[in-house]
Each structure stands twice: as C-alpha cells, then as structure tokens.
Amino acid sequence: MPNHPYAPPKLKQGTLRITPLGGLGEVGRNMTVYEIDGKLLVVDCGVLFPEEHQPGVDLILPDISQIEDRLQDIVAVVLTHGHEDHIGGVPYLLKRREDIPLIGSKLTLAFVEAKLKEHRIRPKTHIVAEGDRHTFGPFDLEYIAVNHSIPDALAVAIRTDAGLVIGTGDFKMDQLPLDGRITDLRAFARLGEEGVDLFMTDSTNAEVPGFTALEKNIGPVLERVIEKSRGKVVVASFSSHVHRVQQVLDAAQKNGRRVVLLGRSMVRNMKIAADLGYLDVPEGVLVDLKKSGDIPDHRIVYMSTGSQGEPMAVLSRMVNKEHQVEVGDGDTVILASSLIPGNENSVYRIINGLMKLGANVVHKGNANVHVSGHASAGELMYCYNIVRPKNVMPIHGEYRHLIANAGVAIETGVPQNRTIIAENGTVVDLVDGVAREVGQLEIDFIYVDGKTVGKVTDDDLRDRRTLAEEGFISVITVVETSLGQIVSGPEIHAKGVAEADHVFDKIKPQIAEALERAMKDGVTDQHALQQVVRRTIGRWVGTKLRRKSMIVPVVVVV
Amino acid sequence: MPNHPYAPPKLKQGTLRITPLGGLGEVGRNMTVYEIDGKLLVVDCGVLFPEEHQPGVDLILPDISQIEDRLQDIVAVVLTHGHEDHIGGVPYLLKRREDIPLIGSKLTLAFVEAKLKEHRIRPKTHIVAEGDRHTFGPFDLEYIAVNHSIPDALAVAIRTDAGLVIGTGDFKMDQLPLDGRITDLRAFARLGEEGVDLFMTDSTNAEVPGFTALEKNIGPVLERVIEKSRGKVVVASFSSHVHRVQQVLDAAQKNGRRVVLLGRSMVRNMKIAADLGYLDVPEGVLVDLKKSGDIPDHRIVYMSTGSQGEPMAVLSRMVNKEHQVEVGDGDTVILASSLIPGNENSVYRIINGLMKLGANVVHKGNANVHVSGHASAGELMYCYNIVRPKNVMPIHGEYRHLIANAGVAIETGVPQNRTIIAENGTVVDLVDGVAREVGQLEIDFIYVDGKTVGKVTDDDLRDRRTLAEEGFISVITVVETSLGQIVSGPEIHAKGVAEADHVFDKIKPQIAEALERAMKDGVTDQHALQQVVRRTIGRWVGTKLRRKSMIVPVVVVV
Structure with a gap:
C-alpha cells in the first residue's frame, strides 16, 4: 500500500x-x-x-x-x-x-x-x-x-x-x-x-x-557460561559486532581458553578491526582453525557467524554435521545475538538441532547474552x-x-x-x-538476483510463487498445419504439481481434438494454437485437479 | 535430523x-x-x-x-x-x-x-x-x-x-x-x-x-480500549477462543456497542458455543453484518478472524480494502491473540497496513490483550x-x-x-x-495439497523450491533422426529466471550442433537426445548465467 x-x-x-x-x-x-x-x-x-x-x-x-x-x-x-x-x-x-x-x-x-x-x-x-x-x-x-x-x-x-x-x-x-x-x-x-x-x-x-541495557552487562554472563562449560564453547553473533567479539575474547582468556574465529566475514572483519585498533586481541588468545587441532575441547571457544540460522553459515553447517567443528554432548552454544523478525523458524531449527546433538544452548530467551x-x-x-x-x-x-x-x-x-x-x-x-x-x-524494489540487478520484476516473483505453490505443466505438440494433423504429442511434462504422470493421459485426447478442430477451422498461427491448448488443459486442471498450475503450451508447427 | x-x-x-x-x-x-x-x-x-x-x-x-x-x-x-x-x-x-x-x-x-x-x-x-x-x-x-x-x-x-x-x-x-x-x-x-x-x-x-497470567485480566483492558475508541473497533482472535469472544461481548455491552461476528469459522464456532451454552451472549448484543448498516461506527465492535495475518482472512482483506468493513482514521484494531512463531512477517504486515489506514493498533506488544x-x-x-x-x-x-x-x-x-x-x-x-x-x-510428513493427500513428496517440494528460487528453462526441439536433422527449434521458454528472452539466442546454435553431432554418432533415443540438450544448456546456464534453474529438455522425434 x-x-x-x-x-x-x-x-x-x-x-x-x-x-x-x-x-x-x-x-x-x-x-x-x-x-x-x-x-x-x-x-x-x-x-x-x-x-x-x-x-x-x-x-x-x-x-x-x-x-x-x-x-x-x-x-x-x-x-x-x-x-x-x-x-x-x-x-x-x-x-x-x-x-x-x-x-x-x-x-x-x-x-x-x-x-x-x-x-x-x-x-x-x-x-x-x-x-x-x-x-x-x-x-x-x-x-x-x-x-x-x-x-x-x-x-x-x-x-x-x-x-x-x-x-x-x-x-x-x-x-x-x-x-x-x-x-x-x-x-x-x-x-x-x-x-x-x-x-x-x-x-x-x-x-x-x-532504555536499552548496557553492552558491558553481557561480558560477565559470557564469562559464567564459559566457566561452567565442560566441553567446547561456540559463540555465534554478527560478524561486525566488534565489542561483542571483544567480550568473548576477554571471557575466553579469563577462562584459559583460546579463540578460533569461524566464518569468512568474521575472520575478515575482525582482522580489519584489530589492525585498526578497534579490537584489542589479548596476546596469544586467537588461534587459527588449522592450528587448533591439538587444543582440547575445554580449552577452546569458537566465535562464529550464522546466528540468524542462515543455511550456508557456520552454525547451520554444524547442525547438519557439515562443518569440521563437531558439536555434541557436553558442548555449549551461545547465540549472542538478536532474533531478527522473520528468522524465527530458521533460528529455532538451529536451536532444536543443536539440542538434539546434545549441546546446551544459551540464547537471549534464557540468558542475558544480547542487547539491542x-x-x-x-x-x-x-x-x-x-x-x-x-x-x-x-x-x-x-x-x-x-x-x-x-x-x-x-x-x-x-x-x-x-x-x-x-x-x-x-x-x-x-x-x-x-x-x-x-x-x-x-x-x-531493485532486486539483485545472481548476476542481475533490477532485472527481476514483481511479475517474475509472482511467476516464481505460482511455480512454488502450483508447479507447472508443459504441453508439447508438433502439428502440420497444411494437413491439419498432429505429427507428435501432445506430450505433457509436469513438475511440482504432485500428480502422477498418468493423470494427464485423460486430457491428451481432448487437447488433440481441440487442436485438430482449430486447424480445421483454419487456425494456423502458432500463438493461436497454443492458446487453444492453454484453454483446454487449463480448464481441466482447474476443475478436475483443482489447481492453478502454470501452463506452458508449446505447439511446434512444421 | x-x-x-x-x-x-x-x-x-x-x-x-x-x-x-x-x-x-x-x-x-x-x-x-x-x-x-x-x-x-x-x-x-x-x-x-x-x-x-x-x-x-x-x-x-x-x-x-x-x-x-x-x-x-x-x-x-x-x-x-x-x-x-x-x-x-x-x-x-x-x-x-x-x-x-x-x-x-x-x-x-x-x-x-x-x-x-x-x-x-x-x-x-x-x-x-x-x-x-x-x-x-x-x-x-x-x-x-x-x-x-x-x-x-x-x-x-x-x-x-x-x-x-x-x-x-x-x-x-x-x-x-x-x-x-x-x-x-x-x-x-x-x-x-x-x-x-x-x-x-x-x-x-x-x-x-x-505462571501464565489469568484470562480474566484481559477483560478490563478490552473494556478500557473500547471505551477510549471514538470510531469502530475491530477485535481479532482465534475463532475457537470462546472465552476471549465472551470478554469482547461483555466489554462491548458495557460500552453500549453491538458486536458483529466476521469470518466463516468465527460465525460457525460461536453459534455452536452459544447453542451448547459455552458462550453467554448478552441479550441484543450480537447483530448480523447484513443488518449492521444503520449502526454508527462508535456503537459497533467487529469480532473477526485473521489475527495471524492469514492472507484470505478478514483482517488481511480489511488491510487490502477488500472487505466491506472499512478501517480508517480514528478506528481501533485489537489483536487479542498470540503471535505464532513463523507468522511475524505476516502479522507485522497487517499491523503496519492498519496503521497506514490510520487505525490505532493494540496488540500484545503494547497492551495486555492476550495470555497463552x-x-x-x-x-x-x-x-x-x-x-x-x-x-x-x-x-x-x-x-x-x-x-x-x-x-x-x-x-x-x-x-x-x-x-x-x-x-x-x-x-x-x-x-x-x-x-x-x-x-x-x-x-x-503426510502433505495435504488441494485434493491430494500424501501424494506430494519431499522431492516434489525440492522441485518447487528450485522453481521458486531459480525458475525453469524448457527447450523444445523437433528432430528427424533418420535424416539426422533438426526439423524445428530449439525453442526456449523460461519462467522465473529473470533473464530477457534474447539471452537464450546465444545458446541455441550450440544445442542444435550438439544434437546434430549426437544423431550423427547414431543416437536416436529420445531420452538420450534430451540428455544431450540438458548437458549443453545446463552447463551454459551454470557458467554464464550462474543459475541452477530447472532444465526441461524435450526432444520430439518425428
């Protein structure tokens, strides 16, 4: 509006x-x-x-x-x-x-x-x-x-x-x-x-x-959670939240743990922040993932991305056991982050998944580990x-x-x-x-989609939503208009429609008949013939299957 | 997992x-x-x-x-x-x-x-x-x-x-x-x-x-909000929440307002509840929507469905100005309901939409109008x-x-x-x-989709997600294998891909060439020829367009 x-x-x-x-x-x-x-x-x-x-x-x-x-x-x-x-x-x-x-x-x-x-x-x-x-x-x-x-x-x-x-x-x-x-x-x-x-x-x-609470109140909570943890600790937050990472570094150091930064943006941003003096890295606390193999679980904190449940980020990959850092029984995961509206399903999927792996999950719903x-x-x-x-x-x-x-x-x-x-x-x-x-x-809205900027339109998105909810049905027929005959087809391909292929056998004769009738009536134009197919199958799909699938009629005129 | x-x-x-x-x-x-x-x-x-x-x-x-x-x-x-x-x-x-x-x-x-x-x-x-x-x-x-x-x-x-x-x-x-x-x-x-x-x-x-708070605490809040309202009041809640509706009926009556039930399930359920003695309808409070035309705005409360932002329910239709009850300046809308996780975007869309229409929106975020x-x-x-x-x-x-x-x-x-x-x-x-x-x-998961029960599979849903995110590209070619010739095509139809049609002109000669070469090598089987098309365009779409669109190759052999 x-x-x-x-x-x-x-x-x-x-x-x-x-x-x-x-x-x-x-x-x-x-x-x-x-x-x-x-x-x-x-x-x-x-x-x-x-x-x-x-x-x-x-x-x-x-x-x-x-x-x-x-x-x-x-x-x-x-x-x-x-x-x-x-x-x-x-x-x-x-x-x-x-x-x-x-x-x-x-x-x-x-x-x-x-x-x-x-x-x-x-x-x-x-x-x-x-x-x-x-x-x-x-x-x-x-x-x-x-x-x-x-x-x-x-x-x-x-x-x-x-x-x-x-x-x-x-x-x-x-x-x-x-x-x-x-x-x-x-x-x-x-x-x-x-x-x-x-x-x-x-x-x-x-x-x-x-009033929004103080950022520095979070440090002591992190410290206590890390202190109580027997296994490895994973903390997830936004990769630009320098002060949150600072508090994690400090809490880790106080507990005699070293910190591994995980996630491309986390590593990149914290390097920038440290180089420019915004992040004060305690001597010897940071360690590279590659060199962390010998450090026992109870001496390590992983500082990672993915707190919003982003499917490709570190935390999701840990849940799906696709990350080299394995989370299991006795480990602790802290989501030191907000829950951005709209991300609830993804974030709860992460929390449930981590709990199923046996981890203790600490988040702003059960501890003061985030302020806005x-x-x-x-x-x-x-x-x-x-x-x-x-x-x-x-x-x-x-x-x-x-x-x-x-x-x-x-x-x-x-x-x-x-x-x-x-x-x-x-x-x-x-x-x-x-x-x-x-x-x-x-x-x-100017949509960036892959390499394109501003090419995706709201019409495209409507098509995509239709495809997602109703699938598509393509009907291919080869006709020889001079003879008024069907040379091949109709062949029907459906995807995402959730009907068995043979369901469409019933409509093929009707499509053939409608095309032959149209050609007999002198219709030879490809577009017009395609419309005949669209009407015939579209009506049938709507009434018999009760679907509004996208119809892609292709009539090849030879 | x-x-x-x-x-x-x-x-x-x-x-x-x-x-x-x-x-x-x-x-x-x-x-x-x-x-x-x-x-x-x-x-x-x-x-x-x-x-x-x-x-x-x-x-x-x-x-x-x-x-x-x-x-x-x-x-x-x-x-x-x-x-x-x-x-x-x-x-x-x-x-x-x-x-x-x-x-x-x-x-x-x-x-x-x-x-x-x-x-x-x-x-x-x-x-x-x-x-x-x-x-x-x-x-x-x-x-x-x-x-x-x-x-x-x-x-x-x-x-x-x-x-x-x-x-x-x-x-x-x-x-x-x-x-x-x-x-x-x-x-x-x-x-x-x-x-x-x-x-x-x-x-x-x-x-x-x-402890979960008392349901009866909500009544006085509803009463006060209705009392302060100058225009019409709309209350949205779950259509089976008999006691919530009871409190709305009572609060309306105390404020000299009549109540119109809106939404098929609300009307049906409250009739059942009243008939069976679970809902105590104060004499003369309920009025049918059809007969409410003469009642001034400040004498009416609409009790409606749609509190979760469901697109087809009353509240969404009000926001889209598709409902005969119009919400505007000076009106009050109360969402006397929970916000079920996952529905945040829809519910906030409703709240923003109602506010843009000029309504005062009261919800559990700003008043005690819901208990679990x-x-x-x-x-x-x-x-x-x-x-x-x-x-x-x-x-x-x-x-x-x-x-x-x-x-x-x-x-x-x-x-x-x-x-x-x-x-x-x-x-x-x-x-x-x-x-x-x-x-x-x-x-x-047993999916109900339209008339089908259990027919939609997780593979179908994967197809649908691919269609939604990447669209599809269908390639139709008619070939005469005995001559090793292309009779018609390749014709390319793309939906949801966000590329202009002419983009595909570049790949058509390559597809034709690949097909002709395959036929020359003795490939005559439709499926095998379709795989040739899939490989040729699939590789190009992946590298040039950087997309993983669904490819639907159709080779008609005549």
Missing part, C-alpha cells in the same frame, strides 16, 4: 529537498537523498534482505534508479556506519559512477573498501571523525559520535542555506560503552542551541519502552528534549516504528503538524524552518 | 506400547497411539501448518500410514480438545475407516462434527465429561477437566494391565477461569496416590518461567509434585520445549533416566512400572 504518487514542484533555489529512497516502511536498504541548488548529497546506501514471498532474490537495493540521471550532481555519499543495511548498496551505486566520494569514519570505510574490493572497485574516500566539519558543494557537514552495535558510528549534521538538519543514523545511548565513545549529547545540545530545523532519528526500537543496538523510547526522549527540533521526521523502520517514534517526539512537545511520517519516495522540502511533504515518488 | 530408525521387538502380552505419530519435535499434528493386547487407542489426530520451505502445501497430517493395516484394531480415538492441531486430521483418518468411535467432550465433538460435515462424514461419537470412566477394549479411560484456551478440554487417564498413564493434552492452570472449570488437581492428586506409571504433559510453554493457553514451567512443577509420576514423557512441542519440560520434571525429583525424550515414531514400552524406548519408526 504505497502512497499515491504525485509529482513534487520544481525545487526552488535555497530550499532543501529530502527524499528517502529506502529504509522507511522497512528495516533495511537505508538511503536518503538531500538536494539543494542543483547538488545532491546521499546519506547511506544499504541493502534489504528478501522475505519469503521474494524467492530467489539475494538482496534488495534502494531505488537508485530515481537518481540515475543525476549521478554527476552527487557531491558525496556519507556512510553513517558499517552495517549492510547502510553500506551494502554502495557497490551498485559506484558501478554507475565510480568516483563518487565516500565519507565515513575509519572503520566504516575500511569495511566498505573490503566489500568494494570484491567488486573490484577502488573508491575515492574521505575518512572523517567526530567533530570534523567539511563543505561539499552547498552542504556543510559536521560529524557527531554515536554509539551503536558496531564501533565508530556517526550522526551527521547538514547545514545548508535552508537550515540545519541532523540525521542520527542507527544509534543508542549506552552510557558505559566498551570503547568509552558515547553518543555525543553535548554536540546535540550545542546544535540544539544553534537551532535544529529537522531532526531525523532511528525508529527501530521506538516501540520499546525504557538501537535507542529505546526513553533514550529518544532525551534526544528530543536536548535538541528541541523545529521539525521531526522518523527514519529507519517499519511504519509501526515510525509512528511510535513520532509519538515519542510529540510527547516531548514537538507539534504534531511538525512531525512528518514519510515513506520511501516521500519528497520533503525544508524552507524557512518548516519541513513539509511536497510530493511522492513511486519507489520500486 | 530424525533419530536413526530401528525396529521395536514384538509386543508382549500385558505390555503397553506408546508411539507418537506427530506433535513431538514440532508444534502441531498431535497424535499418539497406545497398543496393548492387539488393540489400539488413538489420542488426538491433529494437523500441522506448513512452513515457508513447504510451498503449496495446505496441511500436514501425522503419519497415519503407520497404522494403515491396523485400522480395524483401533477401539477409539480420544480427542482432548477442539483445536485444529488436535482434531484437524480426524477427517483423513475416518476416510480410511469411517466407524472408528470418537470420544470427546460435548464442545470438542460439536467442533469435530461440524468439520466432518464438510467432508460428508457422519462419525460415531461418544460424548464424555470430566469424572466419567469407560472401558474400550483393554483400555479403561477416565477423563479429567483441564483448562485451556478453548472450553471443555480434557486430560485422559488410561489404565491397562501395564499400569496407569496420564496424557494431559494442551492445558494450563488458570485458577480463576471464566467458566470456573479449573484443571482438576484433586483428580491428579488422587491418581498420583493410586500411582501414575507414565505422565505425558504439554511442553509448549515449558521454557517460560513462572499453555502451562508455564511453574505450573508444570505443581503437576509433577502433585502426581509424582514414575516415568515422564514430555509431549506437544519442538525439541527445545520437550527438553525444557523434562528439565522441570527432573528438578521436581523425577530421575533423569525415567524421563524420556521421545520423538515422532519413538516406540516406548511400559511394563512393570518402567517406560523405555524400544524402537524408532521412520515418520513422514
């Missing part, structure tokens, strides 16, 4: 136009475009992971086709942090124009560069840090430290002739983070004093009352009260999250009519301290 | 054999078979709803094929309550032998009979009530009142020469239920004194610490301590639930080696006060 599209007016000099191309009304593919005086600034360019009704799709991109003819006007892309839903779309954008400058913190850009390397793209990068301030075209950018479930995240303050906007990116307000780098409320306060015209904040946890990376409603209140923005536009979240975030803003005193519930493609203009909706673009 | 199958020994006279055919290791299709002295007793016969990796499947039955040749030995089927996961498979069992006696409470059998009527089956029924005791062949059955999220649920005590077994069915221990009918712990205590050899209890909520129907760990402890069983076998639940339930039993003093973690098909023999595993049958 997207909004009804309508064209925005021509953008006036000195007005700032803000258009989200992804991430509003969904969790993922975050991307917002800012335009003023003919120049564009992009903030984030992430991916969305497909749902079950989008089979075969690998990734979904923001609708970058909207700026296809404006690529030369982009002055920069600001990347707020290194999570896939904020950076995953960058390769696809840079394939269209490789020299767009990328702005981000040291760790964020290191993650982006590793990703771009796989796509053989060498980007033009500008490393920035909190407190820095630069001008790109008409945009004066200042970066603010925020705390999130990945280090080195930044909010961005965008000053233009139209006013001051802050986009928080994903954030929370852990007051005692592992690296001491808290969300910089002093900067928010200073900007608030200056006057914030539009404040765009992370909605992900806006429905959750109160997003600000709860209580934290958002602090932000709104410190910034006191003129206008608010919730970002990053499903519609219910945006509504909840707007509700928090209104509770703190932001007028309801200055609180904008935008969606993907909603065009918002900021001028004279007032932000208002002025248009609605039609935003598409 | 099913257990390794092994055959149980021949059953000795006087030994009771217990074999679950569904419901262990999953939530749904509950069915357990008891055998002694050549006779079988079945307890429950439910359905399981398919997951996303089982596309096109409507229902999954317990593996009734295991007793296919023993149907005449079944003395009765006991149905513990009227939920689909306990009664939904009955029509498919009775289609194999229609005169199997069905035993159950008044409401349970009324629900079963309504279902069987749709299948044109008139069952042989025995209505029983708590406290009743009857003998069916070698089974002496006693029924015990239990409280659940549907009225009139029963546990069953089964006395045989081998000892006394209790199966609780689904239950919880609400101490102040709406109908005053509590789980009969006095009966459990009396049976405990007599000596319970095997106790089989509901594991669904065994992971949840503490299952006993939490605290309640299970009471049961184990009151019954003090010799042996325990957790039922009804995924593996993690069974393990948690066994853990509770062990905590209360049941020896670990008297606690049996069975799976579907695990054969357990009870003799001389000891229950032990003696075999493992291979249990299949």
Whole structure:
C-alpha cells in the first residue's frame, strides 16, 4: 500500500529537498537523498534482505534508479556506519559512477573498501571523525559520535542555506560503552542551541519502552557460561559486532581458553578491526582453525557467524554435521545475538538441532547474552528534549516504528503538524524552518538476483510463487498445419504439481481434438494454437485437479 | 535430523506400547497411539501448518500410514480438545475407516462434527465429561477437566494391565477461569496416590518461567480500549477462543456497542458455543453484518478472524480494502491473540497496513490483550509434585520445549533416566512400572495439497523450491533422426529466471550442433537426445548465467 504518487514542484533555489529512497516502511536498504541548488548529497546506501514471498532474490537495493540521471550532481555519499543495511548498496551505486566520494569514519570505510574490493572497485574516500566539519558543494557537514552495535558510528549534521538538519543514523545511548565513545549529547545540545530545523532519528526500537541495557552487562554472563562449560564453547553473533567479539575474547582468556574465529566475514572483519585498533586481541588468545587441532575441547571457544540460522553459515553447517567443528554432548552454544523478525523458524531449527546433538544452548530467551543496538523510547526522549527540533521526521523502520517514534517526539512537545511520517519516495522540502511533504515518488524494489540487478520484476516473483505453490505443466505438440494433423504429442511434462504422470493421459485426447478442430477451422498461427491448448488443459486442471498450475503450451508447427 | 530408525521387538502380552505419530519435535499434528493386547487407542489426530520451505502445501497430517493395516484394531480415538492441531486430521483418518468411535467432550465433538460435515462424514461419537470412566477394549479411560484456551478440554487417564498413564493434552492452570472449570488437581492428586506409571504433559510453554497470567485480566483492558475508541473497533482472535469472544461481548455491552461476528469459522464456532451454552451472549448484543448498516461506527465492535495475518482472512482483506468493513482514521484494531512463531512477517504486515489506514493498533506488544493457553514451567512443577509420576514423557512441542519440560520434571525429583525424550515414531514400552524406548519408526510428513493427500513428496517440494528460487528453462526441439536433422527449434521458454528472452539466442546454435553431432554418432533415443540438450544448456546456464534453474529438455522425434 504505497502512497499515491504525485509529482513534487520544481525545487526552488535555497530550499532543501529530502527524499528517502529506502529504509522507511522497512528495516533495511537505508538511503536518503538531500538536494539543494542543483547538488545532491546521499546519506547511506544499504541493502534489504528478501522475505519469503521474494524467492530467489539475494538482496534488495534502494531505488537508485530515481537518481540515475543525476549521478554527476552527487557531491558525496556519507556512510553513517558499517552495517549492510547502510553500506551494502554502495557497490551498485559506484558501478554507475565510480568516483563518487565516500565519507565515513575509519572503520566504516575500511569495511566498505573490503566489500568494494570484491567488486573490484577502488573508491575515492574521505575518512572523517567526530567533530570534523567539511563543505561539499552547498552542504556543510559536521560529524557527531554515536554509539551503536558496531564501533565508530556517526550522526551527521547538514547545514545548508535552508537550515540545519541532523540525521542520527542507527544509534543508542549506552552510557558505559566498551570503547568509552558515547553518543555525543553535548554536540546535540550545542546544535540544539544553534537551532535544529529537522531532526531525523532511528525508529527501530521506538516501540520499546525504557532504555536499552548496557553492552558491558553481557561480558560477565559470557564469562559464567564459559566457566561452567565442560566441553567446547561456540559463540555465534554478527560478524561486525566488534565489542561483542571483544567480550568473548576477554571471557575466553579469563577462562584459559583460546579463540578460533569461524566464518569468512568474521575472520575478515575482525582482522580489519584489530589492525585498526578497534579490537584489542589479548596476546596469544586467537588461534587459527588449522592450528587448533591439538587444543582440547575445554580449552577452546569458537566465535562464529550464522546466528540468524542462515543455511550456508557456520552454525547451520554444524547442525547438519557439515562443518569440521563437531558439536555434541557436553558442548555449549551461545547465540549472542538478536532474533531478527522473520528468522524465527530458521533460528529455532538451529536451536532444536543443536539440542538434539546434545549441546546446551544459551540464547537471549534464557540468558542475558544480547542487547539491542538501537535507542529505546526513553533514550529518544532525551534526544528530543536536548535538541528541541523545529521539525521531526522518523527514519529507519517499519511504519509501526515510525509512528511510535513520532509519538515519542510529540510527547516531548514537538507539534504534531511538525512531525512528518514519510515513506520511501516521500519528497520533503525544508524552507524557512518548516519541513513539509511536497510530493511522492513511486519507489520500486531493485532486486539483485545472481548476476542481475533490477532485472527481476514483481511479475517474475509472482511467476516464481505460482511455480512454488502450483508447479507447472508443459504441453508439447508438433502439428502440420497444411494437413491439419498432429505429427507428435501432445506430450505433457509436469513438475511440482504432485500428480502422477498418468493423470494427464485423460486430457491428451481432448487437447488433440481441440487442436485438430482449430486447424480445421483454419487456425494456423502458432500463438493461436497454443492458446487453444492453454484453454483446454487449463480448464481441466482447474476443475478436475483443482489447481492453478502454470501452463506452458508449446505447439511446434512444421 | 530424525533419530536413526530401528525396529521395536514384538509386543508382549500385558505390555503397553506408546508411539507418537506427530506433535513431538514440532508444534502441531498431535497424535499418539497406545497398543496393548492387539488393540489400539488413538489420542488426538491433529494437523500441522506448513512452513515457508513447504510451498503449496495446505496441511500436514501425522503419519497415519503407520497404522494403515491396523485400522480395524483401533477401539477409539480420544480427542482432548477442539483445536485444529488436535482434531484437524480426524477427517483423513475416518476416510480410511469411517466407524472408528470418537470420544470427546460435548464442545470438542460439536467442533469435530461440524468439520466432518464438510467432508460428508457422519462419525460415531461418544460424548464424555470430566469424572466419567469407560472401558474400550483393554483400555479403561477416565477423563479429567483441564483448562485451556478453548472450553471443555480434557486430560485422559488410561489404565491397562501395564499400569496407569496420564496424557494431559494442551492445558494450563488458570485458577480463576471464566467458566470456573479449573484443571482438576484433586483428580491428579488422587491418581498420583493410586500411582501414575507414565505422565505425558504439554511442553509448549515449558521454557517460560513462572505462571501464565489469568484470562480474566484481559477483560478490563478490552473494556478500557473500547471505551477510549471514538470510531469502530475491530477485535481479532482465534475463532475457537470462546472465552476471549465472551470478554469482547461483555466489554462491548458495557460500552453500549453491538458486536458483529466476521469470518466463516468465527460465525460457525460461536453459534455452536452459544447453542451448547459455552458462550453467554448478552441479550441484543450480537447483530448480523447484513443488518449492521444503520449502526454508527462508535456503537459497533467487529469480532473477526485473521489475527495471524492469514492472507484470505478478514483482517488481511480489511488491510487490502477488500472487505466491506472499512478501517480508517480514528478506528481501533485489537489483536487479542498470540503471535505464532513463523507468522511475524505476516502479522507485522497487517499491523503496519492498519496503521497506514490510520487505525490505532493494540496488540500484545503494547497492551495486555492476550495470555497463552499453555502451562508455564511453574505450573508444570505443581503437576509433577502433585502426581509424582514414575516415568515422564514430555509431549506437544519442538525439541527445545520437550527438553525444557523434562528439565522441570527432573528438578521436581523425577530421575533423569525415567524421563524420556521421545520423538515422532519413538516406540516406548511400559511394563512393570518402567517406560523405555524400544524402537524408532521412520515418520513422514503426510502433505495435504488441494485434493491430494500424501501424494506430494519431499522431492516434489525440492522441485518447487528450485522453481521458486531459480525458475525453469524448457527447450523444445523437433528432430528427424533418420535424416539426422533438426526439423524445428530449439525453442526456449523460461519462467522465473529473470533473464530477457534474447539471452537464450546465444545458446541455441550450440544445442542444435550438439544434437546434430549426437544423431550423427547414431543416437536416436529420445531420452538420450534430451540428455544431450540438458548437458549443453545446463552447463551454459551454470557458467554464464550462474543459475541452477530447472532444465526441461524435450526432444520430439518425428
């Protein structure tokens, strides 16, 4: 149910136009475009992971086709942090124009560069840090430290002739983070004093009352679980969660265990984090999988990927006994991770599977081994009260999250009519301290499927769902139209239909008869004859088999 | 990962054999078979709803094929309550032998009979009530009142020469239920004194610490939400949850609103419940949808189905504006229901959709509008301590639930080696006060798909998943083998592949060449020629398109 599209007016000099191309009304593919005086600034360019009704799709991109003819006007892309839903779309954008400058913190850009390397793209990068301030075209950018479930995240303050906007990116307000780098409320306060015209904040946890718990509370729980374990310990988490891995390293060391990193992305990201000083690897704790053979089970912790039940990741392979690390009786597996909605079946399949192997499974349902990376409603209140923005536009979240975030803003005193519930493609203009909706673009899902980008359409997905639920029936007949005769067939092939082959024997004479009659009536066109076949078998399949299988009629005219 | 199958020994006279055919290791299709002295007793016969990796499947039955040749030995089927996961498979069992006696409470059998009527089956029924005791062949059955999220649920005590077994069915221990009918712990205590050899209890909520909250706490919340609503109110819940509907009727009446029941199953079930005295409809509160046209929005409550986001149910149709009741600004929708794992995406889609229509959406995430129907760990402890069983076998639940339930039993003093973690098909023999595993049958999913039962195989589902994710490519060629020539084609049809048709032009000459070469080498067999096509295009699709699409090669030999 997207909004009804309508064209925005021509953008006036000195007005700032803000258009989200992804991430509003969904969790993922975050991307917002800012335009003023003919120049564009992009903030984030992430991916969305497909749902079950989008089979075969690998990734979904923001609708970058909207700026296809404006690529030369982009002055920069600001990347707020290194999570896939904020950076995953960058390769696809840079394939269209490789020299767009990328702005981000040291760790964020290191993650982006590793990703771009796989796509053989060498980007033009500008490393920035909190407190820095630069001008790109008409945009004066200042970066603010925020705390999130990945280090080195930044909010961005965008000053233009139209006013001051802050986009928080994903954030929370852990007051005692592992690296001491808290969300910089002093900067928010200073900007608030200056006057914030539009404040765009992370909605992900806006429905959750109160405050997100401290990351450092998890360490002691990990320590105790590892201490009590007699066998090997496997900890699964997100491969970019540097602080979670830090706590696992520390807990392992305290228990006299060594740590093996498992999973390609885990190994790659932690090398980057350690090289850049974000991960403090205790001397001698890490050991390579290849060299871990001699270490007894009770002296080892495996730090792995696959906490969401992804079928190809380490944890699933352990459950299916397809991984060289075997989990069995007396071993402990800790899922130190969230359960992303939609992944329940996969995750519970993993938990059940590990338990059947004899493992003790510790997860956020039975122990405090995870905290969220997003600000709860209580934290958002602090932000709104410190910034006191003129206008608010919730970002990053499903519609219910945006509504909840707007509700928090209104509770703190932001007028309801200055609180904008935008969606993907909603065009918002900021001028004279007032932000208002002025248009609605039609935003598409851009599907990445194998090597193709944007080739899979919603029609293709409908075909795929039909194939999955109803299968297909192809009918091949060779006819000689000049004689009005069937030379061969009809031959019927069915897949996924769940009927025995002989079931179709009953309909073959009817198809033959219908074709012969049509040819007798002078029909010789291949397409028309195929339609005859489609009608004949389609009706029969619908009434006799009660199915709506895809029908593929092929009439070869010789 | 099913257990390794092994055959149980021949059953000795006087030994009771217990074999679950569904419901262990999953939530749904509950069915357990008891055998002694050549006779079988079945307890429950439910359905399981398919997951996303089982596309096109409507229902999954317990593996009734295991007793296919023993149907005449079944003395009765006991149905513990009227939920689909306990009664939904009955029509498919009775289609194999229609005169199997069905035993159950008044409401349970009324629900079963309504279902069987749709299948044109008139069952042989025995209505029983708590406290009743009857003998069916070698089974002496006693029924015990239990409280659940549907009225009139029963546990069953089964006395045989081998000892006394209790199966609780689904239950919880609400101490102040709406109908005053509590789980009969006095009966459990009396049976405990007599000596319970095997106790089989509901594991669904065994992971949840503490106690399930009272159903009657929901009424005042519903009342307040309805009181505050200015527009129409829609309440969605399960169509068999008589007490939930009762609370909605009462809350509506107190607020001077009338109630319209929406959804075929809601209307049917509530008529049965009211006719039999389980639902107390306040005078003049119910009104037919057809006659509700004149009632203003603020005087009406719609009680509907679809709380799990089922695409064809009332609530989804409201979201898609396909239902005659329109939801909009100022209206309130209450999801007075659980969120069954796996349904998250559908349910959140509904919540987001309703919010976009302008409705205020109240659900268990933001208000106390639902309590579970299952006993939490605290309640299970009471049961184990009151019954003090010799042996325990957790039922009804995924593996993690069974393990948690066994853990509770062990905590209360049941020896670990008297606690049996069975799976579907695990054969357990009870003799001389000891229950032990003696075999493992291979249990299949029996898929109901359209009109077919058991015809869809796991291979078919693999085909369907391939079709969904990779699509199919069919290649049709007509050849005259005597001349070694291609008469027509190759013609290529692709669906769900996401490649433009012309992409395949590149491979057609190679296919033609491969076929001609094969014919030149003397290959004339249709199957062999089709394999030539499959290899040629399959390799190309794999390397050039990087896809694993299903290949359907058809070579017509004329």
